[in-house]
Amino acid sequence: xxxxxxxxxxxxxxxxxxxxxxxxxxxxxxxxxxxxxxxxxxxxxxxxxxxxxxxxxxxxxxxxxxxxxxxxxxxxxxxxxxxxxxxxxxxxxxxxxxxxxxxxxxxxxxxxxxxxxxxxxxxxxxxxxxxxxxxxxxxxxxxxxxxxxxxxxxxxxxxxxxxxxxxxxxxxxxxxxxxxxxxxxxxxxxxxxxxxxxxxxxxxxxxxxxxxxxxxxxxxxxxxxxxxxxxxxxxxxxxxxxxxxxxxxxxxxxxxxxxxxxxxxxxxxxxxxxxxxxxxxxxxxxxxxxxxxxxxxxxxxxxxxxxxxxxxxxxxxxxxxxxxxxxxxxxxxxxxxxxxxxxxxxxxxxxxxxxxxxxxxxxxxxxxxxxxxxxxxxxxxxxxxxxxxxxxxxxxxxxxxxxxxxxxxxxxxxxxxxxxxxxxxxxxxxxxxxxxxxxxxxxxxxxxxxxxxxxxxxxxxxxxxxxxxxxxxxxxxxxxxxxxxxxxxxxxxxxxxxxxxxxxxxxxxxxxxxxxxxxxxxxxxxxxxxxxxxxxxxxxxxxxxxxxxxxxxxxxxxxxxxxxxxxxxxxxxxxxxxxxxxxxxxxxxxxxxxxxxxxxxxxxxxxx
Ligand code: GDP
Numbered sequence: 001x002x003x004x005x006x007x008x009x010x011x012x013x014x015x016x017x018x019x020x021x022x023x024x025x026x027x028x029x030x031x032x033x034x035x036x037x038x039x040x041x042x043x044x045x046x047x048x049x050x051x052x053x054x055x056x057x058x059x060x061x062x063x064x065x066x067x068x069x070x071x072x073x074x075x076x077x078x079x080x081x082x083x084x085x086x087x088x089x090x091x092x093x094x095x096x097x098x099x100x101x102x103x104x105x106x107x108x109x110x111x112x113x114x115x116x117x118x119x120x121x122x123x124x125x126x127x128x129x130x131x132x133x134x135x136x137x138x139x140x141x142x143x144x145x146x147x148x149x150x151x152x153x154x155x156x157x158x159x160x161x162x163x164x165x166x167x168x169x170x171x172x173x174x175x176x177x178x179x180x181x182x183x184x185x186x187x188x189x190x191x192x193x194x195x196x197x198x199x200x201x202x203x204x205x206x207x208x209x210x211x212x213x214x215x216x217x218x219x220x221x222x223x224x225x226x227x228x229x230x231x232x233x234x235x236x237x238x239x240x241x242x243x244x245x246x247x248x249x250x251x252x253x254x255x256x257x258x259x260x261x262x263x264x265x266x267x268x269x270x271x272x273x274x275x276x277x278x279x280x281x282x283x284x285x286x287x288x289x290x291x292x293x294x295x296x297x298x299x300x301x302x303x304x305x306x307x308x309x310x311x312x313x314x315x316x317x318x319x320x321x322x323x324x325x326x327x328x329x330x331x332x333x334x335x336x337x338x339x340x341x342x343x344x345x346x347x348x349x350x351x352x353x354x355x356x357x358x359x360x361x362x363x364x365x366x367x368x369x370x371x372x373x374x375x376x377x378x379x380x381x382x383x384x385x386x387x388x389x390x391x392x393x394x395x396x397x398x399x400x401x402x403x404x405x406x407x408x409x410x411x412x413x414x415x416x417x418x419x420x421x422x423x424x425x426x427x428x429x430x431x432x433x434x435x436x437x438x439x440x441x442x443x444x445x446x447x448x449x450x451x452x453x454x455x456x457x458x459x460x461x462x463x464x465x466x467x468x469x470x471x472x473x474x475x476x477x478x479x480x481x482x483x484x485x486x487x488x489x490x491x492x493x494x495x496x497x498x499x500x501x502x503x504x505x506x507x508x509x510x511x512x513x514x515x516x517x518x519x520x521x522x523x524x525x526x527x528x529x530x531x532x533x534x535x536x537x538x539x540x541x542x543x544x545x546x547x548x549x550x551x552x553x554x555x556x557x558x559x560x561x562x563x564x565x566x567x568x569x570x571x572x573x574x575x576x577x578x579x580x581x582x583x584x585x586x587x588x589x590x591x592x593x594x595x596x597x598x599x600x601x602x603x604x605x606x607x608x
Contacts, residue, residue: 188265189248195302205235227251249265266319283491293444294439297325303329343385384419384420
């Protein structure tokens with residue numbers, strides 16, 4: 001066992017040597033930096049910068065356009081150099097800009113491509129996170145980690161190239177890889193049943209994500225208690241795959257007593273972070289563990305016109321620092337534009353009063369000119385007052401998705417009627433990547449810090465880890481997570497458990513096979529006995545028949561003897577006598593013939 005463990009350790013150390021390439025070191029370093037920096041940044045923000053996601057460019061008409069537009073959305077090479085030099089790896093996942101609405105054909109532009117002018121990078125300024133508060137702020141004794149003395153490397157100068165080298169094609173490589181890999185997004189919908197959640201999801205993705213047979217909407221599955229259920233659909237648009245996971249919470253707010261009805265939702269969100277943390281902290285981990293974290297939560301507010309209900313306030317307060325909440329006013333067609341405007345103002349006022357953290361759409365998405373203005377105007381529409389409809393109505397030759405009333409049609413995709421388009425554009429077209437980035441760099445990091453500090457989801461010390469709040473305790477928790485030996489032990493334990501499980505499974509299989517074999521043997525034994533019995537019976541019947549025939553023959557013989565007055569023995573004797581007489585007669589005749597021949601041959605002089 002010891003030798004096995006040693007060889008396992010050796011293998012691990014080999015793996016570690018392989019892994020110690022700069023990007024992974026940087027990654028680890030960045031995690032440490034992030035951990036230690038989180039409490040030094042004013043406002044409690046974690047130090048990871050969140051570059052605003054770029055809005056997808058319009059479909060490139062020419063190759064040059066495509067290259068220049070895509071490269072504009074990517075981090076520039078000098079910046080990466082600088083980042084590596086400081087040992088802080090920044091996630092550039094949002095640099096992959098895919099025009100989901102009308103992406104260019106997936107075939108990448110061929111090389112050589114025209115050189116793309118690269119402007120000098122701006123001085124890297126750590127962008128504070130948009131999270132208003134960080135959980136680390138709550139820790140009374142933040143850990144003070146010694147900052148490693150990193151060698152200062154001068155910023156490289158931009159040099160003019162004499163010709164086209166080809167690294168301008170890098171964005172295309174990233175683009176191709178991202179398209180090939182596909183995208184994953186998890187959207188949670190929360191709200192009382194009947195507020196139009198399923199209808200809105202179907203309208204958002206222009207497909208029956210919820211259909212009555214396969215995935216009935218949450219209200220069709222109303223439960224007595226709040227449940228959290230997921231449905232996964234694979235959507236494909238112009239060759240780009242999106243694995244969309246819809247998390248819904250049937251039963252939310254439907255009970256008479258709704259206290260703690262948010263708890264299953266908090267547990268679900270945190271379980272996803274936990275899964276991700278475990279996958280990330282394994283010694284043998286995947287390059288990109290599957291991201292099942294909840295990236296966005298659409299919270300449906302009933303169109304009461306009076307403001308938020310206590311349940312709305314409680315839910316958003318509790319979930320605001322765990323997930324990106326986007327408040328949505330359901331069934332906006334039930335309000336007049338003035339009522340809707342007042343209602344929105346009231347909601348925003350209450351959100352401010354109760355210090356509720358909702359997802360803050362970044363003002364800039366990297367677009368300039370009209371694009372940026374449009375983003376700004378759409379951003380001002382929060383909370384989005386939406387109308388959902390699954391019916392398409394024909395009017396003046398136009399096909400409109402909307403709700404038809406005697407006095408007119410409430411068009412879903414009309415910004416003058418509701419904010420549906422604003423919501424869809426912001427969530428899917430322009431900010432989907434940002435939602436994922438904020439989930440990863442704010443909410444997940446907060447969870448990670450809480451976990452390392454031994455705090456529970458409400459920021460209070462975890463009962464089992466209460467002394468971990470001091471810097472040493474915090475450090476210990478940190479070391480437990482990042483200590484390779486502890487991890488090795490943990491993985492060894494897991495491996496042993498796995499082996500034990502496999503052994504017991506094999507034992508079970510063996511037992512089942514033995515049982516099967518025994519049953520088969522018993523069956524064939526029974527079959528043999530059955531056949532033996534059948535043969536025995538057949539032979540007995542045959543013997544009986546023969547006896548019968550023997551008896552019949554004997555009776556026949558006795559009758560014949562009686563009739564003829566001869567016995568069978570007499571007859572036999574006579575027959576023998578007759579036979580012997582015939583034999584004797586035949587012999588005499590033969591001798592006589594022989595004599596005649598010899599006489600003739602003597603006369604002719606021929607010897608026979
Ligand atoms: P869920 O339980 O939240 O999933 O709600 P559903 O999507 O099943 O919708 C419940 C009812 O509300 C259905 O009859 C829908 O047709 C209707 N509905 C959905 N969206 C809207 C809307 O925007 N306005 C109005 N007036 N009714 C809607």
